[in-house]
Amino acid sequence: MSNAFGKIVILGAGLAGLTVAESLRAEGYDGAITLVGAEAHAPYQRPPLSKGFLLGTTQAAQLVMRSPELLAKKGIHLKVDAGATVIDRAARRVTLSSGEILDYTGLAVCTGARLRPLPLPGAGSQGIFGLRSLDDARTLATALETAHHVVVIGGGFIGLEVAAAARKKSLDVTVLEAAPRLMSRVVAAQISQFYHDLHTAHGTHIVCNAVVTELVTQDGRIVAVRTQEGQEFAADLLIVGIGVIPDTAMAATAGIVCAANAGNAISVDACSRTSDPAIVAAGDCTARHMDDGTWRCLESVQNAMEQGKSAASALLGRNRPFTATPWFWSDQYNAKLQIAGLSGGFDQTVRRDTPGAAASFSLFYFRNGSLIAVDSINQPADHTAARRILDNNLPLTPAQVTDATLPLISGC
Numbered sequence: 001m002s003n004a005f006g007k008i009v010i011l012g013a014g015l016a017g018l019t020v021a022e023s024l025r026a027e028g029y030d031g032a033i034t035l036v037g038a039e040a041h042a043p044y045q046r047p048p049l050s051k052g053f054l055l056g057t058t059q060a061a062q063l064v065m066r067s068p069e070l071l072a073k074k075g076i077h078l079k080v081d082a083g084a085t086v087i088d089r090a091a092r093r094v095t096l097s098s099g100e101i102l103d104y105t106g107l108a109v110c111t112g113a114r115l116r117p118l119p120l121p122g123a124g125s126q127g128i129f130g131l132r133s134l135d136d137a138r139t140l141a142t143a144l145e146t147a148h149h150v151v152v153i154g155g156g157f158i159g160l161e162v163a164a165a166a167r168k169k170s171l172d173v174t175v176l177e178a179a180p181r182l183m184s185r186v187v188a189a190q191i192s193q194f195y196h197d198l199h200t201a202h203g204t205h206i207v208c209n210a211v212v213t214e215l216v217t218q219d220g221r222i223v224a225v226r227t228q229e230g231q232e233f234a235a236d237l238l239i240v241g242i243g244v245i246p247d248t249a250m251a252a253t254a255g256i257v258c259a260a261n262a263g264n265a266i267s268v269d270a271c272s273r274t275s276d277p278a279i280v281a282a283g284d285c286t287a288r289h290m291d292d293g294t295w296r297c298l299e300s301v302q303n304a305m306e307q308g309k310s311a312a313s314a315l316l317g318r319n320r321p322f323t324a325t326p327w328f329w330s331d332q333y334n335a336k337l338q339i340a341g342l343s344g345g346f347d348q349t350v351r352r353d354t355p356g357a358a359a360s361f362s363l364f365y366f367r368n369g370s371l372i373a374v375d376s377i378n379q380p381a382d383h384t385a386a387r388r389i390l391d392n393n394l395p396l397t398p399a400q401v402t403d404a405t406l407p408l409i410s411g412c
């Protein structure tokens, strides 16, 4: 397909879509590239939305990854405000919301994910917000200026980052988490406890085992939430942070195979290929096959970039499997959490403290004696070493972990 007659269409102008487009050029593809985005914006970074953007320390202009002009210089035709509505695989064409039809020789589906809706009556009332897009962040930032009692449903990464931003604005903040501890899907109890203490020390009220079952509204506005346990929390601003759903309805309707046990995300192999040889997929809309046989959505910057690069290669008939160790980060107050690897199924954890630094340590997860993941808090050197160890399958003993005077990588 690396000739001037190719027509590659990319659906979704987020990080994954942008990476596919730029990687195609980097690999020497000189045919047409059309990057189609449903939002009104050129590709922008999402992670700062729940961090500096809400605090006003990061401006919208700083989020832009590539301007339309820069993309045009690379021969990438960006169409914004242009959601695709239909993929016709037999005819190899997509229809946009405007009715325009784009033919393709290769298609990349990078449609990301959308907010999981709160399944309760009143969820559309005024004062209730989610955070996925720049437009969401703008609306939320404005609402935070006049709010008093903020309730966050969901003690995951985004809920906690938003809670920290709201507390920094001196608002009264309560986080309600249905599980027995914070971020329980991803981290071990010791890390959850660290964050519970951190948020509590900053004055946030954290309530775990709190399942919200009722939204109390007055004149169409949220005023309180009630939990299954019978507690009521006043709220003039409610943030729903209960995760996302892969945006794959269009792909599924077109018959592209999706993983029913992974939120119906598009099933891709390590090279980002889908069930259709002319179609690749990358980023939050995909599920990747794991070694234990399950399908998993990784929902991270690294995943969007690595799958995007693999997808571009696959469109050019090349193999570039994404095999690197997954990594992720989250910033809450003065604590930077960096995660390397996937800790699911661990049977042992070993803690490595940084001498003389109270809020700086790493937790190493082992399964059957082998390292599978490391969570580092304010310890970037451990994170870097962990990725090297996991990427290269280097040996590591618990003794090396516990004694912070010993290097993690022998010989370093």
Ligand SMILES: Cc1cc2nc3c(=O)[nH]c(=O)nc-3n(C[C@H](O)[C@H](O)[C@H](O)COP(=O)(O)OP(=O)(O)OC[C@H]3O[C@@H](n4cnc5c(N)ncnc54)[C@H](O)[C@@H]3O)c2cc1C
Binding pocket: 011, 012, 013, 014, 015, 016, 017, 036, 037, 038, 039, 045, 046, 047, 048, 049, 050, 082, 083, 084, 085, 110, 111, 112, 113, 131, 132, 133, 158, 247, 250, 282, 283, 284, 285, 299, 300, 301, 302, 304, 327, 328, 329, 330, 331
């Ligand atoms: C607030 C927030 C904070 C985050 N913080 C972190 C972090 O600290 N670290 C980290 O690693 N990750 C973080 N993430 C996750 C990370 O941003 C995502 O994993 C990444 O943006 C995924 O990129 P993507 O291109 O797959 O999807 P998206 O960025 O969601 O882009 C997909 C795009 O496709 C568009 N689209 C959907 N349907 C169509 C259609 N039919 N036609 C055309 N376009 C369509 C969407 O409008 C969207 O613009 C955060 C995410 C959010 C929302």
